[in-house]
Amino acid sequence: MPLLTDWVKKAIEPEPSSQQRNCRLPEAGERDEDELLAVRNLSVNVKSSSRPVIEGIDLTVGRGEIVGIVGESGCGKSVLSLSIMGLLPSALKLGGGELRLNGQSLHQASQRQIRSMRGKHMSMIFQDPMTSLNPTLTIGEQLTESLRLHLKLGGREARERAVLWLRRTGLPRPEAILSSYPHQLSGGMRQRVMIAIALCCEPELLIADEPTTALDVTIQAQILDVLFRIREEEQTSILFISHDLGVIAELCDRVAVMYAGQIVEQGTVEELFESPQHPYTIGLMKSIPKPEKKGMRLYAIPGTVPSLHDRGEGCRFQSRCAHAAAICLDAMPALEHRGGSHAVRCFLASGERREMDV
Amino acid sequence: MESKSTLTMRLGLAIIALLGTMAAVSLLYVPYDVNEMNIAGRLQSPGALHWFGTDNFGRDIFSRVMEASKTAFLVGAVAVTIGLVAGFIIGATAGYLGGWTDEVLMRMIDALLAFPGILLALILVTVFEPNLFQTMIAIGVLSVPNFARVIRSGFFQYKEAEFVVAARGLGASHATVILRHVMPHIVSPIIVAASLSFSTAILVEAALSYLGLGVQPPDPSWGRMLSESQSYIGKAPWFALAPGVFIALTVLGFNLLGDGLRDLRDKKT
Ligand SMILES: Nc1ncnc2c1ncn2[C@@H]1O[C@H](COP(=O)(O)OP(=O)(O)OP(=O)(O)O)[C@@H](O)[C@H]1O
Ligand SMILES: [Mg+2]
Numbered sequence: 368m369p370l371l372t373d374w375v376k377k378a379i380e381p382e383p384s385s386q387q388r389n390c391r392l393p394e395a396g397e398r399d400e401d402e403l404l405a406v407r408n409l410s411v412n413v414k415s416s417s418r419p420v421i422e423g424i425d426l427t428v429g430r431g432e433i434v435g436i437v438g439e440s441g442c443g444k445s446v447l448s449l450s451i452m453g454l455l456p457s458a459l460k461l462g463g464g465e466l467r468l469n470g471q472s473l474h475q476a477s478q479r480q481i482r483s484m485r486g487k488h489m490s491m492i493f494q495d496p497m498t499s500l501n502p503t504l505t506i507g508e509q510l511t512e513s514l515r516l517h518l519k520l521g522g523r524e525a526r527e528r529a530v531l532w533l534r535r536t537g538l539p540r541p542e543a544i545l546s547s548y549p550h551q552l553s554g555g556m557r558q559r560v561m562i563a564i565a566l567c568c569e570p571e572l573l574i575a576d577e578p579t580t581a582l583d584v585t586i587q588a589q590i591l592d593v594l595f596r597i598r599e600e601e602q603t604s605i606l607f608i609s610h611d612l613g614v615i616a617e618l619c620d621r622v623a624v625m626y627a628g629q630i631v632e633q634g635t636v637e638e639l640f641e642s643p644q645h646p647y648t649i650g651l652m653k654s655i656p657k658p659e660k661k662g663m664r665l666y667a668i669p670g671t672v673p674s675l676h677d678r679g680e681g682c683r684f685q686s687r688c689a690h691a692a693a694i695c696l697d698a699m700p701a702l703e704h705r706g707g708s709h710a711v712r713c714f715l716a717s718g719e720r721r722e723m724d725v
Numbered sequence: 726m727e728s729k730s731t732l733t734m735r736l737g738l739a740i741i742a743l744l745g746t747m748a749a750v751s752l753l754y755v756p757y758d759v760n761e762m763n764i765a766g767r768l769q770s771p772g773a774l775h776w777f778g779t780d781n782f783g784r785d786i787f788s789r790v791m792e793a794s795k796t797a798f799l800v801g802a803v804a805v806t807i808g809l810v811a812g813f814i815i816g817a818t819a820g821y822l823g824g825w826t827d828e829v830l831m832r833m834i835d836a837l838l839a840f841p842g843i844l845l846a847l848i849l850v851t852v853f854e855p856n857l858f859q860t861m862i863a864i865g866v867l868s869v870p871n872f873a874r875v876i877r878s879g880f881f882q883y884k885e886a887e888f889v890v891a892a893r894g895l896g897a898s899h900a901t902v903i904l905r906h907v908m909p910h911i912v913s914p915i916i917v918a919a920s921l922s923f924s925t926a927i928l929v930e931a932a933l934s935y936l937g938l939g940v941q942p943p944d945p946s947w948g949r950m951l952s953e954s955q956s957y958i959g960k961a962p963w964f965a966l967a968p969g970v971f972i973a974l975t976v977l978g979f980n981l982l983g984d985g986l987r988d989l990r991d992k993k994t
Contacts, residue, residue, distance in 0.1 A: 452894050456885055457823055486896035498887040503909040512905075513895040564895065 402470075403604045404428040404451065404489075404572055409464035411443075411450050418675050419462060420446050421628040425702065428572065431602040433595075435615035435636075437651065438625035441672055444608045445494075447625070448574045451606075452491050453481040468572065487517040490565035494577040496557035500549040506533075507545035510564050517568045532563040536593050555586035562593060566603065574606045579614065591618055612655055616640060621708065624648050627672050627683040630702060634709035644705060644716040646688045682714070690715050730992070734985025737920075740978030744971070748794040757785035759792045760943045768961045778963040780953065789945035790967050796946050797927045797975060800861050804926040805919050807865025812872025817903055819873070820880025831877070838870040846929055847938065855938040864929050868922040875918045879911030917987045924979035931972050947972050 410422035421443035428434045436444050449455050451466060453473065466473040468489060473481060493499040501509060510532070511525035520528060526545065533541035536559040549557060558578060565573060575594065579587035595618060597603055609615055615622050616636055623633040624647065632645040643649045650668040670687035673679075682688070685695040694714055702712040757775075763783030771778040777786035819830040837845075849863035883889055884907060892906045933939035934948030942949065947968040954965035 449890075454890055454894055482893075482896050482898065484896075485894055491891070491894045493887055493891055495887060499891040501888045501892065501906055504905070509892075512892075512897070512901075516896055561891075 401429040402427055403430050403432075403468065404606070405465070405467040406447075406451065407465040407467075409447075409450065409466060410462035411446050411455065411459055412462045413675065414458055414460050419628060420459060420675065421450075421625075422462070423702070424464070424630055426623055426630065426633075428604050428606055430571070430604055431598065432621065433598055433605040433607055433619045435619035435622040436606065436608045436625055437610060437612055437615050437622060439610060439672055442625045443628045444610075444625055445576055448491060448576050448606065448608060451574060452485060452489060453478075454485075454491075483517075486513040486565075486570065487568050488570050489572040489574065490568075490570045491574040491576065492558070492561045492565045492578050495581050496554050496561055496578075497549075497581065499561055500557055502549055505546055505548055506552070506560055510545070510560070510567060513564065513568055528567060529563070532567040533560065535597070536560070536563045537589065538563075554582055555590070558582060558586075558590055559593065562590070562597075566597060566601075569601060570603070572604050572606065574608070576608045577610070578607075580609070580611075587614070594618065612651055624651070627678060629683060629712065630710075631684065631712045632710065633702075634705075634707065638707055638709040642709075644709075644711040645684075645713045646690060646715065647684050650687075682712075684713075730985045730988035732985075733981050734989065737978050737981030737983070737985055740974055741982060744794055744975055744978065745798065747791055748798045751791040751795045755788040755791050757788040759784065759788050759945055761785075768957060768964070770961070771963050777967045778961065780950070780964055781957055781961075786950075786964065786967050789950060790947070790971055793940075793945040793947045793950065793968065794971060794975075796857070796940055796944070797930060797971075800857070800864060800930040801923040801926040803861040804864035804868055805922050807862065808868030808872050808922055809915070809919065811865070811869045813876055815869065816873035816876030817880060820877035821884055821899070821903060821907075823881075823884075827877070830873075834870045834873050837866075842867045842925075843929060843932055846933060847936075850933060850938045855933075855941065857940055857944075860930060860933055860939040863933075864926045867929065868926060871918050871922055872915070875914045876911060879914060880907055883907045883910050913986065913990045917983050917990070920979045920983035920986065924976040924983070927972065927975050927979075931968075 404427065406424050406426040409424040410419045412419050424447060426434070426436075426447075436447065438444055446455070446459065450459075450461060451468075451473070455461065461474065464474075468484065473484075476484075500506075507526065507529060510529040511520075511522075514520045514525040514528055518525075518528075529545060530541045533544055538544055538556060538559050544552070544556070544560070549560075552560065558581075562578075573594075578594075579590050582590065591614065594605060594607070598605055607615070607619055619636055621633065621635050622639050623630045624639070624645065625631070626645075626647050632639065632643070632648045639648065640652070643652055647668070650666075653666040654668065656665055668687055673683060673686060679685075679696070681694075681696040681698060682691070682700055685691045688695065692714070698714075700712050700714045702710050703716075704710050705716065761784060763779070765783065766779055767781055767783040769775055769779040769783075775785050775787065777790060780786055780789070815830050815834065819827040846860075846863040846867060849866065850859050853859045884902075889902060889906050893902060897906065930939055930946070931948035931951070934946040935952045937949075937952070940946035940949055950968040951965060951972075954961070954968070957964050
């Protein structure tokens with residue numbers, strides 16, 4: 368896979384880039400100049416049962432940095448991104464922890480304050496471009512809505528800027544697209560429109576929740592290219608969610624692996640791909656299809672993600688882990704630093720497990 | 726099937742258009758003064774001079790039916806407007822906020838709905854003095870639950886739709902979300918509800934006027950005309966027939982329109 372060779376190349380000839388500055392995990396309470404988004408010990412609970420859907424999430428996104436989040440379906444990636452945006456569905460609510468954008472607490476902000484930040488300082492694009500545009504409004508109406516709101520642009524200025532952004536996302540004949548309805552566009556075109564809508568007010572943070580999952584491979588590569596270019600040109604920070612490690616390796620500076628509502632491993636792309644330490648990460652990497660293994664059965668991690676009700680006391684991955692020991696059943700490993708910015712939530716990697724074994 | 730519901734809808738529309746035109750014309754012109762009595766010419770059968778005949782006071786029934794259609798449409802329009810506005814406020818609030826707000830509002834609506842409609846209208850009209858204005862308000866109140874429910878369920882369906890969440894993610898205010906992103910999707914069920922409420926309103930107005938509580942004499946109303954015609958049913962059947970047919974036609978028209986629209990919409994989804 369060309370994506371994998373890319374990171375190998377990058378790893379062999381390390382270039383001093385923005386990643387280097389951000390590869391340290393700041394301690395709680397500490398504020399880094401380069402830090403744009405800080406998520407500290409965040410949890411989100413189900414309202415009715417108070418069960419945590421995600422918990423103890425620690426994540427930093429630096430300025431101009433692309434941070435990836437990977438994990439199987441249902442591990443809480445969308446819940447995490449919606450909680451940052453303040454858009455949790457009514458069945459869920461924020462639990463403990465802290466959320467900061469630009470040093471400003473999102474937890475303490477009023478609904479009104481958060482609303483004024485959405486679209487202007489942080490934006491989000493969604494998985495399914497078929498359903499995330501309003502079918503009753505033209506593309507132009509939807510694009511200019513936030514330009515009028517946040518940048519207070521008049522009709523003509525808003526239109527001009529809308530055309531500019533449609534062009535930047537690589538859409539041909541943007542003037543014609545402005546007056547069309549979503550159903551007249553293909554999936555790839557709609558996702559470009561979504562990107563234009565999300566970025567036209569130049570937010571510092573873009574959250575992209577599996578923006579290419581619903582698209583075919585060619586279109587996917589083009590969309591990734593658009594995101595990458597915009598990061599280069601605008602220094603937009605991107606929180607990029609995907610279940611595809613290949614895509615993450617290609618696009619991101621750093622990556623966090625999520626499993627059953629927790630981060631189980633994080634680090635720079637190099638750290639993670641060179642020396643994955645959590646058995647789940649290793650399993651995910653083994654399940655990437657590779658050309659030299661053509662004809663062989665694809666590896667799949669045995670078992671399924673435990674549901675909210677089946678999460679026990681111990682390590683969440685324990686039921687699917689080939690190396691699970693007694694301690695893994697009884698105690699929850701902490702997310703521990705492993706040198707550099709690399710952190711892992713596993714007894715196996717931390718040494719405690721070894722003591723228990725002998 | 727497709728053509729059948731379209732046909733139903735078109736037929737309904739045609740009937741309503743016909744009656745609506747008649748009501749509109751009555752604003753400008755009626756063949757005879759509706760209250761002009763002519764004792765010598767009472768209970769004439771239909772003919773060239775009096776198309777629908779005359780009543781027990783010799784008044785022209787066709788003119789009175791025309792004049793009454795104006796009242797019927799006015800009552801329907803005002804009642805539907807009241808129901809729609811109040812139903813929107815209640816339904817949108819309940820649906821958008823959900824939770825206990827929804828519980829409280831919907832229990833109120835249920836209570837209103839559990840009460841027999843005509844009885845409620847009777848109470849409302851008798852508590853205040855019976856006249857056309859009270860009647861319209863009473864009938865409007867009766868149609869609130871219908872609208873509130875339709876609008877509430879629309880909000881439940883759409884408020885967490887991805888494009889609504891996406892719009893909120895761009896900083897859209899509550900008003901923008903409600904009016905621009907949710908409401909346009911509920912327009913067609915609202916039109917269905919409106920047309921069914923319209924026919925109910927006309928029926929209730931006729932019933933109240935029949936009982937002497939709606940439109941007051943000497944103003945004509947289909948319901949009143951029916952009740953006045955009762956004693957002459959054997960001698961002058963046309964007297965009862967005209968308002969009866971018009972009530973039936975109007976109700977039929979709005980029901981056909983509503984049903985046709987609903988079928989068309991159900992088929993689309
Ligand atoms: N509206 C909701 N009500 C209750 N629980 C929810 C709701 N939304 C999500 N959850 C819970 O949160 C868990 C994580 O969901 P989430 O959508 O974040 O997964 P995901 O990682 O984004 O998966 P995918 O890759 O399929 O998008 C779900 O398994 C579910 O239990
Ligand atoms: Mg998701």
